[in-house]
Amino acid sequence: ADYDRDGDIDLFIGSRSIPWQYGMTPESYLLQNDGRGFFSLADAAWNDAVSQIGMVTDAAWADIDRDGAADLVVVGEWMPVTVLRNTGQGWENITEAAGLARSNGFWNCLEIADLNGDGYPDLIAGNLGFNSKIRVSEEQPATLYISDFDRNGLLDPITAFYKGGQNYPLPLLKELLAQLPYLRERFPNNASYAGQTVSEVFTPEELEHATRNQVFTTASSVFYGSAAGRFTARELPREAQYSSVFAIEVLDANGDGKADLLLGGNFYGYTPQLGRQDASFGNLLEVDGEGGFAVIPPTQSGIFVRGQVRDITRLKVRGREVVILARNDAPAVVYQEQ
Known part of the structure; x- marks a missing residue:
């Protein structure tokens, strides 16, 4: 414009x-x-x-x-x-x-x-x-915690969402440990990780320095x-x-x-x-x-x-309007007005 x-x-x-x-x-x-x-x-x-x-x-x-x-x-x-x-x-x-x-x-x-x-x-x-598994509200938003939790010079984004009034991390344990291996000492197996909230997975000091985005x-x-x-x-x-x-x-x-x-x-x-x-x-x-x-x-x-x-767009073809729907990894679909 x-x-x-x-x-x-x-x-x-x-x-x-x-x-x-x-x-x-x-x-x-x-x-x-x-x-x-x-x-x-x-x-x-x-x-x-x-x-x-x-x-x-x-x-x-x-x-x-x-x-x-x-x-x-x-x-x-x-x-x-x-x-x-x-x-x-x-x-x-x-x-x-x-x-x-x-x-x-x-x-x-x-x-x-x-x-x-x-x-x-x-x-x-x-x-x-x-x-979706992710349900949100103004009182219970989805949150993205971003910090260098393991201090290796790279930022680690951790998504969390509420369920039953508690704020849980979204990653499975194997996903979390692949990103943050130091947490293996706290959670050596799935049973120890199951049901843990964000504040139980991370210390207050770790969360204090994290950037938080919310939905x-x-x-x-x-x-x-x-x-x-x-x-x-x-x-x-x-x-x-x-x-x-x-x-x-x-x-x-x-x-x-x-x-x-x-x-x-x-x-x-x-x-x-x-x-x-x-x-x-x-x-x-x-x-x-x-x-x-x-x-x-x-x-x-x-x-x-x-x-x-x-994407969706409209075109005039031979005087008639057509609607084109573009798809990922598939041909476009075209509809013509009757």
């Missing part, structure tokens, strides 16, 4: 992770176009606000406050849905003022559209979903904008939470002039103890204009896609 309003297109480059340092914030960049197609790092007033914004997986430009300037919305892993307002002189992080400070998720993708027709942009974000929601959600500048979260229907959502397309599926949603996802890369996510076959959601959704079954929508969907 043309964030500096000089008539050319500028770029935000979001970074997701640092090799061998998962959980630490990588460097992201705002690149300014000089009008001749050459890009350079924006000055500090603009770039500093985005350089350490988080583990970015997606971002989108939109005029959130309707002042004519392009604002920036960023999502990612272990971070909130983040809104940067374009002041004309730099970015103002309005995430907290927008009511999104506790929206940390495992966010995969983002789209922006006015779903309820009130004239204000709404944020549609894909998350992990509910069909408070795994729900794929819509955040409805308002005249007051605050967003109201609404979880997508349960059918959309059966698996992770990695792709969202806004379209008018039924010809009523209102925005509807087509979702795709799944993820096969988890360890066996978590199990692969493969319960999504694509979801078509009709939006009623009041903030609610109706799930259109595959028998009616015609959408039934196996595999790991990573």
Whole structure:
């Protein structure tokens, strides 16, 4: 988008992770176009606000406050849905003022559209979903502890989640010992490790120096904008939470002039103890204009896609609209309007 309003297109480059340092914030960049197609790092007033914004997986430009300037919305892993307002002189992080400070998720993708027709942009974000061993809430978040626990010069990320009111480490003992061999003295076998909480596995001193990233929601959600500048979260229907959502397309599926949603996802890369996510076959959601959704079954929508969907787009082919769903390790799937 043309964030500096000089008539050319500028770029935000979001970074997701640092090799061998998962959980630490990588460097992201705002690149300014000089009008001749050459890009350079924006000055500090603009770039500093985005350089350490988080583990970015997606971002989108939109005029959130309707002042004519392009604002920036960023999502990612272990971070909130983040809104940067374009002041004309730099970015103002309005995430907290927008009511999104506790929206940390495992966010995969983002789209922006006015779903309820009130004239204000709404944020549609894909998350992990509910069909997972990891269950979270604001009171009992998932936590990523990052520290050089064994003091070998390398950072060790340890994921933990709550179950039954207790905070347990996610790794199996063999996984933990492969990363932190010194713990073998504390836990020589599976029986000694079973049922141990994070505070029982690690000493207070070890945890004190750890960086902590947290996730408070795994729900794929819509955040409805308002005249007051605050967003109201609404979880997508349960059918959309059966698996992770990695792709969202806004379209008018039924010809009523209102925005509807087509979702795709799944993820096969988890360890066996978590199990692969493969319960999504694509979801078509009709939006009623009041903030609610109706799930259109595959028998009616015609959408039934196996595999790991990573992007959805629409094209005009010979005057007819087609929808293309791109998948990892599989051919794209194409649907044509009837």
